[in-house]
Amino acid sequence: MCGIVGYVGNRQATPILIDGLKRLEYRGYDSAGLAMLVDNGISVYKTEGKISNLESILPDIKSTCGIGHTRWATQGAPTTTNAHPHVSGNISVVHNGIIENYEELYEWLISKGYEFVSETDTEVLAHLVHMYYKGDLISAVIEGLKKVKGSYAAAFLCAETNKLVAARKESPLVAGVGNGENFIASDVTALLKNTSQVIYMNDLELVQVTAQGMQFFDFDGKPVEKKVEKIEWSLEAAEKSGYPHFMIKEIHEQVTSVNDTLMGRISEISGDVILQDITLTLEEIKSLERIVILACGTSYNAGLLGKYLFESLAGIHTDVDISSEFRYANPVLSKSTLVIAISQSGETADTIAALKEAKTYGCHTLAITNVVGTTLSREVENILYTRAGPEIGVAATKTFTSQLIALYLLSIYFARKRRKMDIDKSKSLIISMKLLPGLIQQILNNKEFIQKQAQRFSNAKDYFFLGRSLNFPIALEGALKLKEISYIHAEGYAAGELKHGPLALISNETPIVALATRSSTYDKMVNNIKEVKARRAQVIAIAGMDDTEIGKYVDVVIKVPITDELLYPILSSVVVQLLAYYSAQALGCTIDKPRNLAKSVTVE
Ligand code: AGP
Numbered sequence: 001m002c003g004i005v006g007y008v009g010n011r012q013a014t015p016i017l018i019d020g021l022k023r024l025e026y027r028g029y030d031s032a033g034l035a036m037l038v039d040n041g042i043s044v045y046k047t048e049g050k051i052s053n054l055e056s057i058l059p060d061i062k063s064t065c066g067i068g069h070t071r072w073a074t075q076g077a078p079t080t081t082n083a084h085p086h087v088s089g090n091i092s093v094v095h096n097g098i099i100e101n102y103e104e105l106y107e108w109l110i111s112k113g114y115e116f117v118s119e120t121d122t123e124v125l126a127h128l129v130h131m132y133y134k135g136d137l138i139s140a141v142i143e144g145l146k147k148v149k150g151s152y153a154a155a156f157l158c159a160e161t162n163k164l165v166a167a168r169k170e171s172p173l174v175a176g177v178g179n180g181e182n183f184i185a186s187d188v189t190a191l192l193k194n195t196s197q198v199i200y201m202n203d204l205e206l207v208q209v210t211a212q213g214m215q216f217f218d219f220d221g222k223p224v225e226k227k228v229e230k231i232e233w234s235l236e237a238a239e240k241s242g243y244p245h246f247m248i249k250e251i252h253e254q255v256t257s258v259n260d261t262l263m264g265r266i267s268e269i270s271g272d273v274i275l276q277d278i279t280l281t282l283e284e285i286k287s288l289e290r291i292v293i294l295a296c297g298t299s300y301n302a303g304l305l306g307k308y309l310f311e312s313l314a315g316i317h318t319d320v321d322i323s324s325e326f327r328y329a330n331p332v333l334s335k336s337t338l339v340i341a342i343s344q345s346g347e348t349a350d351t352i353a354a355l356k357e358a359k360t361y362g363c364h365t366l367a368i369t370n371v372v373g374t375t376l377s378r379e380v381e382n383i384l385y386t387r388a389g390p391e392i393g394v395a396a397t398k399t400f401t402s403q404l405i406a407l408y409l410l411s412i413y414f415a416r417k418r419r420k421m422d423i424d425k426s427k428s429l430i431i432s433m434k435l436l437p438g439l440i441q442q443i444l445n446n447k448e449f450i451q452k453q454a455q456r457f458s459n460a461k462d463y464f465f466l467g468r469s470l471n472f473p474i475a476l477e478g479a480l481k482l483k484e485i486s487y488i489h490a491e492g493y494a495a496g497e498l499k500h501g502p503l504a505l506i507s508n509e510t511p512i513v514a515l516a517t518r519s520s521t522y523d524k525m526v527n528n529i530k531e532v533k534a535r536r537a538q539v540i541a542i543a544g545m546d547d548t549e550i551g552k553y554v555d556v557v558i559k560v561p562i563t564d565e566l567l568y569p570i571l572s573s574v575v576v577q578l579l580a581y582y583s584a585q586a587l588g589c590t591i592d593k594p595r596n597l598a599k600s601v602t603v604e
Contacts, residue, residue, distance in 0.1 A: 001027050001598040002084075002096040003070040004173070005190045006155045006164045009181020009211045014061050017068035020183075020190035021051050023238065026246065026392040027187065028598030029070035030078035035085035035092035036063035041159040042092050046083035064211070065162050067155045069094035072598055075102070076119030086123045088114065088130035090159035091140075095122040096186055097151035097171040098603055105147060124148075129156055138208050141165045142219055151349070151603075153186050167206040171602055172347050172375060175199040175207050175214055177228055182209045187600070188231050188371075189238045189390055196231045200373035229373065238390045245591045247393035247485070251577050252444060257388040257398040258570070259437045261405040268434065271427030273413040278382050280338070280364060285417045288338050288364075291318040294326055294354045295342040296601070298396040298480060302368075302403035303342050304473035305569055309411035315420045323350035324604070326357065333361035340366045340410075344391060344399040345600040346374025353604060355379055368406045370399045384410060393592045394599045395485050397577045400477065401440075401570055408433065408567070432564040436571075439561040443574045446559075447582075450575060453540055453556050454582030457511040463488055464506070465576070466495040466532075467515035468525050474515055474569045478576030485594050486584035495528035508536040513576065516541045516550055517560065517568035529553050540579075542572050 003024030007013045017034055032054045033046030043061060047053040051070070069084035075098070076082040084094040099105065099121035106116065106124060114127040128144030129137075137158045145152070151170035158165075166173060166184045176183030176191035176198050184207065185191050188198060199214070201207060205224055206217045216224040243249035266273055291310050293303035300322055307318040316338075321329070323341075327350075333339070339358040343351045346369040356379065359365060366382040370391065377383050386402035412429060415421035457463070463482055467475035476492035483490045493502055495514070506512070512532050516525045529539055530553060539554040544562050551557050560571040584591045 001072045001600050001602045002186070003027050003029065003190065004067070004094050004096055004153055004155055004184065004186040006067045006166060006184040006209065007181065008065045008162065008164055008209050009178060010064060011181060013063050013066040014058065016194065017066050018051065018055060019193060020185060021068045021070055023190045023192070024070050024187055025051060026394065026592060026599050027070070028394065028593060029072050031071045031080065031083035032069065033083045033085050034066055034068045035087070035094070035157050036061050036066040037157060037159065037162060038063050041090065042087065042157055044085050044087055044092060046080055046085070048078060048080050048083065065157070065164065067092065067094050067157050067164060074098060074603055075121045082118045082120050084122060086118060086120065086126045088126035091126050091130040091133060092157045093122065093126045093129065093154055095125055095152055095154040096602060097153060099124055099148055099152070100150035101148065125154055133158065137161055137163065137165045138206060138217065139221065141167055141206060142221060146219065155184055162210065164209040165206060166209065168201045169203050170349070170375070173201045174373070175201065175209065177214070181211055182214050184209060188233070189392070192231065192233060192235045192238055197228050198231055199226045199228055202378065233390050238392060245393065247395055247397060247581055247591050250391055250393050250398045251574065251581060253389065254398045254401050254574060255437045255441050255444070257402050258405055258440060260387040260389070261402040262433060265409055266430045266433065268427070268430055271423045271430060272416060273409050273426070273430070275384065275409065275413050277384060278413070280382060282417055284364065285414055287336050288316055289334070289336040291316050291338045291340060292333065292358065293318065293320040293340045293342060294323045294351055294358065295320070296323050296348055296350050298400050298477060299342040299344060299403060301473045301477040301480065302400055302407060304476065305404055305470060306340070306407040306411070308470045309407055310414065313411045313421055314414035314418055316414060321354070323348065323354040326354040331358065331361070333358060333363050335362045337361070337363040338366060339363050340368060341376055341380065342368045342403055343376050344370045344396050344403070346371045346376035347600050347602050349602050349604045352376055352379065368403055370402065394594055394597050395481055395580070401573050404570055404573070405433070429564060429566065432567055435563065436567065439563055439571055440574055442561045443571060447578055450558055450578040451582040453558065454579050455586045457538070458583045458586035460488060460509065460511050462505065462510050463490040463513065464502070464510055465490060465492045465513045465515070466498065466528060468495045468521035469519055470566065470569055471515035471517065471519065471572065474572045474576060477573060478513055478579065481577055481580035482583060484597060485580055485591050486587055486589055488583060495525055498528060499531060503531065503535065506532050506535040506537045508538065510537055512537045512539045513579065514539055514541045514554065515572050516543045517572060518544050518547070518565050519568070526550070526553060542575050544568070
């Protein structure tokens with residue numbers, strides 16, 4: 001998705017903006033541009049493709065104030081003309097989001113004599129602000145944006161004044177506080193190199209940025225008091241640190257991220273889960289009749305394991321809905337429903353819209369998210385941060401296992417409050433969870449073996465991932481990981497469902513990954529493996545170290561260390577991530593930035 005950076009200060013702006021844009025590359029983009037305030041006005045540079053293309057056309061610009069953008073095309077092809085910034089006279093703009101009343105504004109602006117050079121909706125913003133500009137940029141931006149329906153994080157530069165004005169509605173925007181310099185960005189990772197002091201902007205707020213300071217306003221032009229917050233993420237965490245790709249770095253980081261998600265939330269002594277951020281009262285937890293989980297993609301797969309856990313441990317009926325479907329599905333919710341939105345980025349437009357819809361029914365709300373200060377975190381009553389650190393690779397890895405850990409914690413927490421789980425079970429699960437980082441390390445120590453299997457099957461056209469009960473979500477996740485980064489077609493199936501259709505597709509050319517760790521459905525899973533072996537499929541089983549039988553039925557066994565039956569999904573997740581990573585590597589794919597995908601999907 002698109003990215004924004006802006007700078008006003010005492011240093012040369014170009015390298016700061018380019019560095020910021022590079023740190024936003026992971027979000028996905030197809031063109032990039034800069035608008036720089038120079039002695040005789042605004043200079044704009046933009047290109048299709050990579051930021052390196054943009055760098056190659058930049059002259060030596062003397063400017064201490066500018067805005068930059070990476071564009072992920074929505075309206076209008078990914079061309080240089082459609083790239084941002086867009087210009088109207090003395091005004092330049094970069095924009096993330098969608099202008100829903102574009103057609104109407106376009107016709108109106110044409111009737112006022114404006115000419116359009118691009119196919120983008122963003123160009124109306126430049127013309128609107130130009131039309132209302134009478135010497136005060138902030139007033140012009142307010143007037144212009146009042147005409148707009150839709151979503152935006154937008155930053156404006158005016159040739160006559162050494163300042164930026166930025167505004168947000170339903171698209172992320174954060175201001176960075178420096179010393180004699182200030183910044184704006186659509187994502188804190190673009191700011192980390194220069195400052196850890198940030199101010200998160202709310203919907204319908206504007207900021208006026210100069211080198212000396214920042215003033216925040218609402219759309220009536222009234223000043224708004226804002227709080228400076230410290231970002232805990234380090235710059236190093238957002239860099240590759242010697243790994244060839246962010247994805248493999250982030251897979252390795254699960255040794256610490258799982259621990260960070262657990263930290264301070266479990267007590268081995270009392271055997272309980274402590275969730276201080278959860279404000280639901282005991283009475284409210286006891287009277288919960290239903291949980292509805294809203295999420296997309298990998299977060300949805302995490303939600304499916306959540307359903308298994310909430311139902312089997314806490315006895316709460318749980319539904320998992322794809323966010324983009326939920327909103328249009330006439331949901332049935334009540335005040336005794338808890339809606340849990342799961343989103344790594346906290347900015348996924350579909351999930352935010354679904355949550356807003358759910359809130360109209362008066363239900364309780366909770367978010368499981370990885371990024372502090374995001375739109376999602378400000379929409380809910382309760383937040384469980386996953387604390388996995390910045391995830392740059394488009395394929396979610398460490399944030400997925402941290403989401404799963406958060407769901408284990410929450411389900412044990414509810415189970416204990418509702419008296420569905422005794423202290424011995426809770427204690428034993430907590431002790432097993434504490435051991436997970438070491439077990440993940442053991443899997444990583446075996447990565448060469450997993451790499452060999454990935455290479456062996458990397459020419460396959462189709463893969464199937466099979467699992468039952470709590471392994472089913474990991475089958476879906478394994479298939480999603482493989483297809484998104486290696487472009488191998490992959491399907492995740494509940495193994496019992498195979499004979500109801502997909503078995504017709506199985507042959508010796510379709511490798512099967514069978515999630516066969518110990519569970520109540522283990523024997524059934526072995527039967528399903530026999531079914532596919534009978535169709536001459538090659539089977540890679542993921543099984544426990546103690547399983548001496550499974551090797552008889554399959555071609556390859558990837559062994560994972562022994563843990564509590566409930567916790568195997570965490571370990572199997574690491575294996576399927578490594579399989580996907582090494583398959584994509586064998587095929588020479590652009591692993592961290594798969595084609596057509598964006599890290600944070602901020603449009604519906
Ligand atoms: C994960 O590998 C995908 N890139 C994608 O499915 C992602 O999980 C989905 O877009 C949801 O994102 P979120 O967790 O930030 O809401």
